[in-house]
Amino acid sequence: MSERPAVYPVLRLAPSPEHRRRAKCDRDVKLHLPEALYDDLARQARADSCAVSEYIRVVLERHLYGTLGAHHG
Numbered sequence: 001m002s003e004r005p006a007v008y009p010v011l012r013l014a015p016s017p018e019h020r021r022r023a024k025c026d027r028d029v030k031l032h033l034p035e036a037l038y039d040d041l042a043r044q045a046r047a048d049s050c051a052v053s054e055y056i057r058v059v060l061e062r063h064l065y066g067t068l069g070a071h072h073g
Contacts, residue, residue, distance in 0.1 A: 025057065 033041070038052070045055035 031056075 041055060042052050045052045
């Protein structure tokens with residue numbers, strides 16, 4: 001019997017000087033996800049008071065550039 005993972009800590013998407021300098025998000029990505037993964041992402045996004053797309057964008061940026069790394073917009 002597998003259990004679903006607990007909700008992870010909030011990403012803290014509070015505005016920062018770097019956030020204001022980010023390039024316009026003008027590219028679309030079509031992504032197929034299992035329902036359970038999407039539901040978990042939506043729960044995490046709600047916990048951080050943001051949209052699922054914004055949450056995924058931040059996760060990808062942090063994966064590529066690190067939490068404190070420079071944005072390579």
